[in-house]
Amino acid sequence: MVGVSRSFNPRTGEAFGPELPDTTPAELDDVLGAAVAANARWRSAPRAERAELLRAIATSLDADTARLAKLADDETALGVDSLAGEVGRTTFQLRQIADQVDDGSYLGVRVDLASTEPLPVGHPDLRRTRVPIGPVAVYTASNFPFAFGVAGGDTASALGAGCVAVVKAHPAHPQLSEAIAGHISSVLQERGLPAGIVGLVRGFEAGRLLVTDARIAAAAFTGSFAGGRALSELAAKRTEPIPFYGELGSVNPVFVTPQAAGRETLAADYVASLLLRNGQFCTNPSIFVVPAGSGVRQAVSELVAAAPAAPLLAPAVHDLFKKRRSLLAGIAGAQVVSGVPADAAHDWFVPPELVTLTAADVLASIDAVETECFGPVGLLVEYADPGEAVALADRLRGCLVACVHGGENDELGAALVERLALIAGRVVWNGWPTGVAVTAAQHHGGPFPATTDAQHTSVGAEAITRFVRPVAYQSMPSSLLPAELR
Amino acid sequence: MVGVSRSFNPRTGEAFGPELPDTTPAELDDVLGAAVAANARWRSAPRAERAELLRAIATSLDADTARLAKLADDETALGVDSLAGEVGRTTFQLRQIADQVDDGSYLGVRVDLASTEPLPVGHPDLRRTRVPIGPVAVYTASNFPFAFGVAGGDTASALGAGCVAVVKAHPAHPQLSEAIAGHISSVLQERGLPAGIVGLVRGFEAGRLLVTDARIAAAAFTGSFAGGRALSELAAKRTEPIPFYGELGSVNPVFVTPQAAGRETLAADYVASLLLRNGQFCTNPSIFVVPAGSGVRQAVSELVAAAPAAPLLAPAVHDLFKKRRSLLAGIAGAQVVSGVPADAAHDWFVPPELVTLTAADVLASIDAVETECFGPVGLLVEYADPGEAVALADRLRGCLVACVHGGENDELGAALVERLALIAGRVVWNGWPTGVAVTAAQHHGGPFPATTDAQHTSVGAEAITRFVRPVAYQSMPSSLLPAELR
Numbered sequence: 001m002v003g004v005s006r007s008f009n010p011r012t013g014e015a016f017g018p019e020l021p022d023t024t025p026a027e028l029d030d031v032l033g034a035a036v037a038a039n040a041r042w043r044s045a046p047r048a049e050r051a052e053l054l055r056a057i058a059t060s061l062d063a064d065t066a067r068l069a070k071l072a073d074d075e076t077a078l079g080v081d082s083l084a085g086e087v088g089r090t091t092f093q094l095r096q097i098a099d100q101v102d103d104g105s106y107l108g109v110r111v112d113l114a115s116t117e118p119l120p121v122g123h124p125d126l127r128r129t130r131v132p133i134g135p136v137a138v139y140t141a142s143n144f145p146f147a148f149g150v151a152g153g154d155t156a157s158a159l160g161a162g163c164v165a166v167v168k169a170h171p172a173h174p175q176l177s178e179a180i181a182g183h184i185s186s187v188l189q190e191r192g193l194p195a196g197i198v199g200l201v202r203g204f205e206a207g208r209l210l211v212t213d214a215r216i217a218a219a220a221f222t223g224s225f226a227g228g229r230a231l232s233e234l235a236a237k238r239t240e241p242i243p244f245y246g247e248l249g250s251v252n253p254v255f256v257t258p259q260a261a262g263r264e265t266l267a268a269d270y271v272a273s274l275l276l277r278n279g280q281f282c283t284n285p286s287i288f289v290v291p292a293g294s295g296v297r298q299a300v301s302e303l304v305a306a307a308p309a310a311p312l313l314a315p316a317v318h319d320l321f322k323k324r325r326s327l328l329a330g331i332a333g334a335q336v337v338s339g340v341p342a343d344a345a346h347d348w349f350v351p352p353e354l355v356t357l358t359a360a361d362v363l364a365s366i367d368a369v370e371t372e373c374f375g376p377v378g379l380l381v382e383y384a385d386p387g388e389a390v391a392l393a394d395r396l397r398g399c400l401v402a403c404v405h406g407g408e409n410d411e412l413g414a415a416l417v418e419r420l421a422l423i424a425g426r427v428v429w430n431g432w433p434t435g436v437a438v439t440a441a442q443h444h445g446g447p448f449p450a451t452t453d454a455q456h457t458s459v460g461a462e463a464i465t466r467f468v469r470p471v472a473y474q475s476m477p478s479s480l481l482p483a484e485l486r
Numbered sequence: 487m488v489g490v491s492r493s494f495n496p497r498t499g500e501a502f503g504p505e506l507p508d509t510t511p512a513e514l515d516d517v518l519g520a521a522v523a524a525n526a527r528w529r530s531a532p533r534a535e536r537a538e539l540l541r542a543i544a545t546s547l548d549a550d551t552a553r554l555a556k557l558a559d560d561e562t563a564l565g566v567d568s569l570a571g572e573v574g575r576t577t578f579q580l581r582q583i584a585d586q587v588d589d590g591s592y593l594g595v596r597v598d599l600a601s602t603e604p605l606p607v608g609h610p611d612l613r614r615t616r617v618p619i620g621p622v623a624v625y626t627a628s629n630f631p632f633a634f635g636v637a638g639g640d641t642a643s644a645l646g647a648g649c650v651a652v653v654k655a656h657p658a659h660p661q662l663s664e665a666i667a668g669h670i671s672s673v674l675q676e677r678g679l680p681a682g683i684v685g686l687v688r689g690f691e692a693g694r695l696l697v698t699d700a701r702i703a704a705a706a707f708t709g710s711f712a713g714g715r716a717l718s719e720l721a722a723k724r725t726e727p728i729p730f731y732g733e734l735g736s737v738n739p740v741f742v743t744p745q746a747a748g749r750e751t752l753a754a755d756y757v758a759s760l761l762l763r764n765g766q767f768c769t770n771p772s773i774f775v776v777p778a779g780s781g782v783r784q785a786v787s788e789l790v791a792a793a794p795a796a797p798l799l800a801p802a803v804h805d806l807f808k809k810r811r812s813l814l815a816g817i818a819g820a821q822v823v824s825g826v827p828a829d830a831a832h833d834w835f836v837p838p839e840l841v842t843l844t845a846a847d848v849l850a851s852i853d854a855v856e857t858e859c860f861g862p863v864g865l866l867v868e869y870a871d872p873g874e875a876v877a878l879a880d881r882l883r884g885c886l887v888a889c890v891h892g893g894e895n896d897e898l899g900a901a902l903v904e905r906l907a908l909i910a911g912r913v914v915w916n917g918w919p920t921g922v923a924v925t926a927a928q929h930h931g932g933p934f935p936a937t938t939d940a941q942h943t944s945v946g947a948e949a950i951t952r953f954v955r956p957v958a959y960q961s962m963p964s965s966l967l968p969a970e971l972r
Contacts, residue, residue: 092604110927110947118578123923131907133940236722240884240934243941398726408963417966421617421957428960437609441596443958448726454619454955455729461596462956469940470948471907472929474914477894480903 005174005202010077010311013348020174022203031166032215034196035135039164042197043132046483050160051098053191057151058091058098060183068179072145075173077311078277083146090146093153093438097160097464106130106161106464109484114475124475127485130468132162133243134217137210139231141222142172142313143280143374149173150180153458154220154245155198161467166199166216168207172314177202211235211244218467220458221246222282224320225372225449232452245466246452247445249372250400251286252424252433255389255416258291259407260430266405267299270378271307273432275352278310279376280317283401283433286372289389292358292382300380301337301354309342309349312375318350324373325353331368333361339376352376359383359392370397386412393419398447398454401426401433423447425454491660491688496563496797499834506660508689517652518701520682521621525650528683529618532969536646537584539677543637544577544584546669554665558631561659563797564763569632576632579639579924583646583950592616592647592950595970600961610961613971616954618648619729620703623696625717627708628658628799629766629860635659636666639944640706640731641684647953652685652702654693658800663688697721697730704953706944707732708768710806711858711935718938731952732938733931735858736886737772738910738919741875741902744777745893746916752891753785756864757793759918761838764796765862766803769887769919772858775845775875778868783842786866787823795828795835798861804836810859811839817854819847825862838862845869845878856883872898879905884933884940887912887919909933911940 002024007017023031042050061068069084076083100106107129116122136158141148148154150167158165169177181200188197201210211219211231219235219242221228228246235244256266273285290296312318329336335356342349355377362369362381369379383389393416396402402420406413406429413429420427425446436444442460445451456466478486488510493503509517528536547554555570562569586592593615602608622644627634634640636653644651655663667686674683687696697705697717705721705728707714714732721730742752759771776782798804815822821842828835841863848855848867855865869875879902882888888906892899892915899915906913911932922930928946931937942952964972 112923112925112927121921123925124917126923126925126927128927128929232727233722236719236727241718241722241938243939414966417962421959424957426958426960427962429962429966431610431961435607437598437612439598439609439612441598441612441614441958443614443956445956447955452727453729455951457956465941469933470929470931470943471910472912472927473907474912475917476903476913476915480900480915 003203005169005171007075007175008314009074010313010348017175020178020202023201023206025209028201028206028209031199031201032213034194035164035166035199036215038194038196039135041194042164043162045162047101047104050162051101053187053193054094054098054101054156054160056187057184058094060187061087061151061180062091064183068176071179072173072176075176076145076313078313082277086144086146089438090152093147094151094156096438097156100461100464101160104484106461106468107484108470111485126472126474127476127481128470128472129482129485131471133467133469134163135215136163136165136467137216137219138165138167139207139219139221139223140167140170140177142170142317143277143282145170145173145176148222150177150200151184153463157464158467159197161464163467164197166201166210168210169200169202174202208234212238214240216242218243219245220466222458225249228452243466244452245456245458247282247458248449248451249282249374250446250450251370251372252283252399252401253287253289253393253396253420254285254403254433255393255405256290256296257404257406257410257412258294259410259413260405261291261294261296267296267303269432270300271303273434274378275307275376276434278312279352280313280374281434283436285378285403285433287369287379287381289381289383289392292384297356297380297382304337304339304352304354304378307339307352309340309346309351310376311349317374321350321373321375324371325375325377327368327371328355328373328377328379331357331361331365333357350376354378354380356380356382359388362392363395366395390415390419396423398450399424400444400446400450401428403428403431403433405430425450489689491655491657493561493661494800495560496799496834503661506664506688509687509692511695514687514692514695517685517687518699520680521650521652521685522701524680524682525621527680528650529648531648533587533590536648537587539673539679540580540584540587540642540646542673543670544580546673547573547637547666548577550669554662557665558659558662561662562631562799564799568763572630572632575924576638579633580637580642582924583642586947586950587646590970592947593970594956597971612958612960613962613967614956614958615968615971617957619953619955620649621701622649622651622953623702623705624651624653625693625705625707625709626653626656626663628656628803629763629768631656631659631662634708636663636686637670639949643950644953645683647950649953650683652687652696654696655686655688660688694720698724700726702728704729705731706952708944711735714938729952730938731942731944733768733944734935734937735768735860736932736936737856737858738769738885738887739773739775739879739882739906740771740889740919741879741891742776742782743890743892743896743898744780745896745899746891747777747780747782753782753789755918756786757789759920760864761793761862762920764798765838766799766860767920769922771864771889771919773855773865773867775867775869775878778870783866783868787840790823790825790838790840790864793825793838795826795832795837796862797835803860807836807859807861810857811861811863813854813857814841814859814863814865817843817847817851819843836862840864840866842866842868845874848878849881852881876901876905882909884936885910886930886932886936887914889914889917889919891916911936
């Protein structure tokens with residue numbers, strides 16, 4: 001039996017639109033065959049041609065922003081304005097990667113001319129660059145249908161690096177995935193480039209087969225811990241293992257020192273960050289750690305209690321959210337504040353929730369606390385003294401981002417920054433974890449379980465290096481060197 | 487029952503020296519405890535202190551070169567002069583990594599000042615550096631007892647990066663491993679640094695436990711395919727998987743085009759490269775691909791037939807060599823030329839061997855051909871036309887290094903370089919694979935099965951990056967930033 005993907009209206013719980021059948025193994029074989037054939041062409045495409053393709057895809061998406069954002073909102077309820085902004089972020093990213101490809105510094109070119117030093121033998125002429133790694137499998141995310149979608153950062157990085165991509169569409173936005181793939185196809189066709197440069201597949205089984213297929217050379221994934229871990233193990237068990245760049249979701253801590261606890265907008269800013277896209281951010285402020293008796297808890301509780309119910313983006317997210325929410329609420333010592341319940345006309349909506357615990361409670365139930373709850377649940381933790389806050393920081397596992405709100409000459413703040421740098425990919429001072437700037441210095445990654453590869457990032461200038469590998473050329477005549485090494 | 491390591495004289499087959507017991511699980515626990523305690527100190531050591539430690543270890547080893555080389559030769563029979571040279575290479579490497587640590591460019595520092603661009607939101611101040619990854623397990627190699635030994639490139643990279651190392655001694659040189667560890671201990675003690683900065687363990691079981699222990703954050707391995715693959719799977723299956731940098735041995739091709747086949751010293755240079763350290767190089771020229779009827783085969787056959795038997799470095803190498811040699815000689819179509827057999831007084835010595843095949847034979851038995859034979863066996867392959875040579879290059883698997891001997895405007899040479907860059911970490915023109923220069927542009931790595939991580943190198947300026955991971959600091963006050971980001 002072949003499964004199907006169908007759009008789902010998160011505001012009503014109703015399915016809509018065409019039934020899109022899962023990719024069969026035979027179809028997947030065709031997609032991969034086309035990818036390999038296209039790879040031979042694309043890996044030797046001049047960098048200028050690759051950059052131009054990325055810019056053309058950006059132009060095509062930009063021109064269709066309104067329709068695409070509407071379609072995405074119909075399928076995910078993440079909000080038309082927010083999604084239109086995300087289109088802009090995605091096309092900005094495509095152009096930024098295009099600039100990097102033109103620039104070429106990601107190749108890490110290094111030239112050592114032949115030398116008689118060091119004694120006794122010297123060394124020959126050695127020149128190193130980076131070459132495309134081969135066809136890349138891209139697993140798109142539910143919560144950023146553009147930025148981590150079919151034309152998102154992973155696909156852009158792969159194409160920019162000179163790799164073809166086979167993209168697994170996310171079941172939460174099947175029609176949007178088709179629409180974005182349509183833009184890419186048109187742009188490829190206009191240029192006379194093979195359609196196999198970007199393939200699209202659908203369905204759980206196709207995703208599993210993709211990462212185990214010998215024709216795939218690397219994989220990038222953004223999604224759940226369970227899914228990412230399973231795929232990463234498949235990648236490692238292959239006859240020829242491949243790099244697997246998985247972002248598996250993250251429990252991100254935000255610490256507040258006594259010096260910062262009195263700030264007027266702290267509670268409101270926290271709740272705003274917590275409820276962005278109804279809590280469906282991988283950089284969600286999962287654990288908010290505040291001084292006991294500082295009034296932060298009271299202020300946050302009031303804001304959450306007044307916050308309305310809102311939709312979650314897909315039925316699977318719904319189901320998992322309910323389980324995780326119960327797990328958190330069931331921790332010994334937990335006190336729960338709920339937001340405004342959904343009325344009868346919106347029974348698919350979920351109210352936000354705040355779970356409060358003491359630091360001692362958290363240390364006694366660290367595994368439950370460290371299980372990501374994707375959706376509008378905040379965990380607020382009160383510490384009795386600085387030692388408890390530091391002890392908690394020492395117990396946390398790897399995360400994408402950690403924040404400290406502190407003051408000047410803040411000893412506790414300094415101690416926390418030092419410790420959080422040991423477990424986080426990004427450490428923020430007096431700010432919130434949501435919002436990942438697309439800049440050269442950005443690092444969107446972090447130690448396991450936040451990702452399966454703490455040394456790479458999926459956002460920023462280094463993202464493209466996931467899909468190249470170094471090659472050194474020794475004593476090579478200039479005419480046989482890649483252009484950048486001559 | 488606790489196993490023991492004992493030195494073995496490869497020239498006589500006799501054991502000698504003390505019985506050194508394997509590290510017990512309880513002892514390993516102590517070593518790891520000391521490593522974790524030392525890590526807290528070492529990860530925050532200023533870079534100048536780290537560089538100074540590496541230089542002091544180099545100075546200590548240099549001063550003891552004669553004794554160390556003699557001890558290494560007693561245990562491995564790799565040759566006193568060659569081993570003394572390797573001490574120099576190892577201390578050169580320690581100093582080169584020290585220079586890199588002083589220089590700091592391996593940190594990949596990137597600063598993006600806060601900006602109102604790009605519209606609409608701009609971005610905050612973001613600064614990225616790299617931080618030590620944590621305690622590193624180092625698995626030393628049999629065939630380079632210094633350069634890939636207790637104070638070899640992996641240990642030096644880890645210490646330079648700010649990580650502590652727990653080193654598994656190789657059973658082929660247990661006394662030498664102790665001697666080198668003794669140098670490191672003395673240098674640490676002189677500086678008042680914790681002994682746990684470099685731990686030493688012995689035995690197969692300790693090696694297995696090491697990579698699975700939660701206190702180890704990364705592993706570097708140089709050795710056999712079977713051992714490296716097994717350890718890399720253990721690393722991937724951990725509750726928290728860790729990076730595993732394995733160099734698993736490699737089948738390195740050397741192609742000769744018709745333009746180059748007539749060169750006078752070609753056969754002699756090939757045999758010299760083949761028999762370096764009696765064939766026990768990971769960059770050994772495993773497959774020598776020459777034009778049929780060019781006379782190369784005849785010249786090589788004569789040289790191999792006249793070459794004397796020589797010792798292999800350890801009993802385990804001996805056993806595996808015999809199996810692999812039979813496998814190669816048993817390939818359909820194989821013709822075998824043997825060197826001068828050992829006399830009765832040296833029955834532990836093995837004569838070199840040349841196995842010749844046609845390109846068609848090789849393509850029919852590619853799996854056997856692609857199984858590394860560690861020792862003095864050359865595989866010479868004759869191709870009938872350029873198409874056959876290219877077809878063979880297209881079938882080969884990942885390797886550390888591939889070579890092409892060609893002439894000017896050599897079409898076949900150009901086609902081979904292009905293809906070999908798809909499977910090799912280094913491509914050499916008119917040279918031999920043995921000899922890995924320690925320079926910034928070097929890349930000593932390559933696609934699986936040559937290594938488990940094609941994106942990293944164990945030699946050259948990039949080796950240190952294996953043991954750091956990026957962290958971005960956002961809106962961080964200067965006083966809380968790592969020094970290099972201020």
